[in-house]
Amino acid sequence: MLRKVDKHSGIPVYLQIMNQIKSEILLGNLKAESQLPPVRELETIFDVNVNTILKALDKLKNEGFLVSEQGIGYFVAKNVSIDPQITQEIKKLVSNLKSKGLDLYTSLLLIEEVWKNEKL
Amino acid sequence: MLRKVDKHSGIPVYLQIMNQIKSEILLGNLKAESQLPPVRELETIFDVNVNTILKALDKLKNEGFLVSEQGIGYFVAKNVSIDPQITQEIKKLVSNLKSKGLDLYTSLLLIEEVWKNEKL
């Protein structure tokens, strides 16, 4: 589920890592209490330096998504899964956008812009 | 339509500027051939330095969204408007997500993750 980051996207790497982990938690793919791979393994998975991993994990701790225990590991803190119905609607839109030939980046742009421009 | 950037979001400012302008073009709010505000005005609009403006505009030129003429100004290059039907579907999902209490950032995360995980 977790995958290498894109070092040339312009998006800071530690943010990409935060986003991946946060998403997995929100989508219910990483359950509360479950343990993350050790940081040195995450280094390999994401293909970045430990310090970058730690920066991401530290921020996720501050946001309450993770807890850590010295000598033991990192754990998912709370259960914050999203309503599966919402996931379903997102899937529909995504497959729709894909079938129209849009790429991910453009799609995200449009969604952000619509979000910020629509009242309510 | 164009608005100040968030200097503390972690997203590079020049990228935020690129994204705003690109979105306006894609949504048809900035028409082909139309002229952008002068760079020194954009400085004020986005509340950043000229050099940062120029970095964003330069990249948009390279992507073919803009052209510039010394002493005259920046112009929207091509007509790349998105199918309005797609915009409509995005609006529906957005208002749906908003009504469920999700915030923009979380929504974008989920969409990106679903996009990358779904085959097809």
Place this chain on the structure above:
DNA sequence: AGTAGTGTTATATTTATATAGAACACTATA
């Protein structure tokens, strides 16, 4: 006590981002 497997901290270095401030160059028009 020792060791393997964890997280944590620290220092130095490199590269990317962003700002400030100034000067320069081109275009149109008075």
Place this chain on the structure above:
DNA sequence: TATAGTGTTCTATATAAATATAACACTACT
């Protein structure tokens, strides 16, 4: 030809992001 309004380039500085490398600290288990 002068000037206002544009874009463009340059240099210097500051901060943030990312890497490499090494050492340190805690936990569980033998």
